[in-house]
Amino acid sequence: MSPLQAAPVNRHYLDKVMAVAEIMAVEVIVDILDVRGMKLVAKGTQVTRVLQEKLILHKLRQPFESSVRVCGGVEPKAIVAIASRLIDTSPPVAHILRASGKGGASVLAQLARLEFGSALGMMLTVADRSGAHALEHAVLVSLLSICMAQKLRLSEQEQMVAGLAGMLHDVGELYIAPAYLARGKRLLPHEWSHIVVHPRIGQMLIDELGAYPAAVGRAVAEHHERFDGSGYPRQIGGSQISAPGQAVAVAEMIAGLLLKDHPLERAELALKIIPGEYSHELLSAISGALRMAAPEAGADPVRAQGGEGVERLFWRIAAILDVGEGLMVGPAAKSPSTLQLLHKTMERVRNIRRAFISTGLDVYVRPEPDLGVGADDMLLFEREVAGREIQWRLRDIARDLALQTSTPDERVVLAPLVRMLDDDLPGATPGGLVALPSPGRFKPAAGAANMQRRAA
Missing domain, CATH: 1.10.3210.10 (Hypothetical protein af1432)
Structure with a gap:
């Protein structure tokens, strides 16, 4: 038996079909039967909201999706x-x-x-x-x-x-x-x-x-x-x-x-x-x-759109590495599955740190005059795009880490790391738990120190 047979109609899809039926003709093309063979809707019936409750309450012998068609739909x-x-x-x-x-x-x-x-x-x-x-x-x-x-x-x-x-x-x-x-x-x-x-x-x-x-x-x-x-x-x-x-x-x-x-x-x-x-x-x-692509005449100038500051992003990656590496030598390391998950996660974060440096974003963290002042528009544009893409990759890791935790204890242990990875809101702290360090008041641990040396 296929996954769609003898299964309840998906209420979200059914509701969307009913909305279409209010503005277009949707008809039943085969008798709709429940799993016992009882006829619920006859072939040729026009689909209306009246049928919605009847369909949602029964498991069908044939998938609802193959039982209806729309007239004048996408061709x-x-x-x-x-x-x-x-x-x-x-x-x-x-x-x-x-x-x-x-x-x-x-x-x-x-x-x-x-x-x-x-x-x-x-x-x-x-x-x-x-x-x-x-x-x-x-x-x-x-x-x-x-x-x-x-x-x-x-x-x-x-x-x-x-x-x-x-x-x-x-x-x-x-x-x-x-x-x-x-x-x-x-x-x-x-x-x-x-x-x-x-x-x-x-x-x-x-x-x-x-x-x-x-x-x-x-x-x-x-x-x-x-x-x-x-x-x-x-x-x-x-x-x-x-x-x-x-x-x-x-x-x-x-x-x-x-x-x-x-x-x-x-x-x-x-x-x-x-x-x-x-x-x-x-x-x-x-x-x-x-x-x-030749430059377009009269095209809009390139402008940066803001977002999480590059310097904050630098220190957030450093803090994530420090917290993750600390978890790997703490109580969480007693669980082989948790340790394996942390190893995989930290390797992905280290790849992002390498991307941060290879794209040249680290130049904005060096102890030099602000390169944002009077910088070329395209340079600012590239900084914005690279920064945003890195933020998205960190959020991807947060998603995967959250979805791959398998026990309540593991979720509790890894929750602060998930929140740090997911936080890309300017002026916020990761999950409200950890204040991001700044170069002036932070004594970097191993992960941050390595980044700082590479950026210098």
Whole structure:
């Protein structure tokens, strides 16, 4: 029996379908039966809110998702129209197309061949109606996934796999409580448990409902994995990630940056900040696009956006290392599993410390005149992007550490470290527990001293 059979209808997805049914025609395409064979809803019935309570109370013999369809929902021609507009109006997208060796007409032809069926077509329609720009984001990720697959020299079939996976990469989010996905919501480390499952949910839905090669669901499951094993949900890396999965992972990350100012510069910095997160071939696609992009006439000047100060970030990394290394020689070290988790965590923090230094951020901590005064706009921009990317990597470690603790005692012991890793708010102290040191009043322990010597 499949995971979707004889299971309760997901209330979050059902509620979204009901919202679509209020503005579009949604009909039942097969009799909906409960697990005992009792007919709950007849084929041909129009879906309305009246059915919601009946469906939520029963386990169904056949998945609800395959029992309904929407009339006038998302179709390939609408996807092609969105992709064509993105290519015509977004210079960065056009540059990435050229750098990957793909032409606009070729990508549009591939997108036109995508097929979704009633169940996944409904999901794309629900996503389109549930959030602003959700469908545009899916189209952009699909388009970029095809480009990245071309850069990896994948076959036409694998490029189609990447394109399908890019279009469907976030369908698993339709099954998550909306409160965790609200725009501007800052998730606490333990709250990520509600989010990290969405790639796996997406894979299950696609495998059961899509009649696609297994490679499509696999690529969806991998779209938040990283080449160095620092992603989620499985923390796999290298050749464990399929080539289409690597293409979608980079495409999804880039898509989030193309809506900001100077997107190609941001993308190149973000992709390079931690060596090994992404394959070299995919990095070169963005570098190539950046080389092709001539400075835009009248473009907005580069301006730093603030955020956690670089000096504070320096001392926060140092304090995290000191606390973590202290835990490794304290009572926590008596547990082999806790000690192993700490070793893995500290190695990732040390990688971030190396990134801080290799990107040149350490120059702002040296005992020299303030380089922010009169500094070149692009230098300030690079400082901001590098700093923010490092902050995000620390929060990623906080998420993983919180989700990998297995016992109540372990959670208590590691809670201060999790809070220090997660805290990137200017003027705050990590979790309200530890005041960050400053160079003038802090006698550095081993981790901080090493950083200070390297920065000097």
